[in-house]
Amino acid sequence: MLYFLLAAYNEAESIEPVFASIKREIGNGFAILLVDDGSTDLTSENARTVSGNLNVSLELIRHPRNLGLGAALRTGFEWIGANASPDDIVVTMDCDDTHPPETVRCMIEKLESGCGAVIASRFVKGGFCRGVSFARSFISRAGSFFMSAVFHRSAVSDWTSGFRAYNAGALKKAGIPGLMRARGFSSQLEILFLLLSGGAVIGECPLRMDYSLKKSSSKMRLIPLLFEYSWVFARVLPLMAEKFLTSP
Template sequence: MNPTTSLTGRVHVILPAYNEADSLPGLLRRFAELDTAHPELQLRVLVINDGSADATAEVASQTYGQLDVTLHNHERNMGLGQAMLTGLQRTVANLEAGDVIVAMDADDTHDVNLIPIMAERLSRGADVAIASRFVSGGCDRTAPPFRRLLSRGAAVVFRTIFPLESIGDFTSGYRMYRGSLMQNAVRHWGNRLIEEDGFACMVELLLKLRFWGPTLSEVPMVLRYDRKLSVSKLKLMRTLRQYLQLAIRNAVTPTPREIRYASC
């Protein structure tokens, strides 16, 4: 059975990219193959070139089969958080009923073939599907030890403070969101939807979405760090500090009154 038969809208993919000229061609070719195999997904790919110093913009401007690829350039590097915010705001402005939004890394470490599975989860009632390294069938053994330790440590801390339906992978950058949920979030938070400029922005986004009481679901993901061709942008101590500050700030932040009883 085709897992995407219940999906009524388009799949918008946001790829924040900083110096990913080596990784993007392979990733976009995989998307082109997915687009051919699953035309019902109606894939739309938005590459946010975050002030890259390499040929990221040129690579993203090439043709990849019939894949619909749009490029947006930041004149300077603004960080993952701002790249994500730009992508979400531009995508939300073009949503139609039933559309969904996928955010994923542009370094080719995420499997595009999880998208039909994530779409199936949303068709069954989930509002956010998270590609998780920490559920049965998931794995991140090809990642460097320090990254694995950081991800697991952050998961323990945030799962303890914010028990969001027992979600295990808070820091995963690969997620699918129901379009209407993200419309509500962008409308309410505006430019404050994402204020962190580094990797902590993915945790921040999940925490801010919790005020709408979304149904969350995790899909097993095998992280393919062995395919990563670009230099890692993760700064260990900076990211750790951001995670701790984010946990403290959100723990003492009351639920915004105007959305306390809202739903997506």
């Protein structure tokens, strides 16, 4: 089974285009697992209506209040752990209509060839992100460049893209969600660290992303996020260092 795990916070406007583009691209044989993280708009209501109209299978989980992206992903992975089988595939995407589902085909192929997870990367050949501010683009690129230089054996080029496909068995093997602690956006980095330190092979596919399609405003807050990253680093670095920083 193919699951689309969408963590959403106040994405009412994007629900229809996101569900419709997944349906257009994938057809049948998938389910959407939406974690509505305490939205104050019509995110959940729209999800129910649109999934009914499009005949899409929907599992909706609601947090009573906003707990953060990491907490929502954790809830989603808990559901996957309890309901999916090890061969199932979990795709995480932003619920803001900026992640093109066409990329999923390439991601599934790489999972089938043995990767534990596949990242839709802005920074591999053929990938790009247009419509984003110069400052933000520079920071993501420089951050990922730095990480790839330090952990060059990982072959990861885009450390913070939230558009990923995971093998459900690989998540379990890496202790996800049990070992997840990050509650915010830094959870994406934490998940990758947990997979890599557990020995998973990570693949990448080019992500062609048009950020100007985004309907909601960005919920990413840079300064708190930098603090969160330092905390994730401090916690997981010892595990990573053992595998990636010692001589081969």
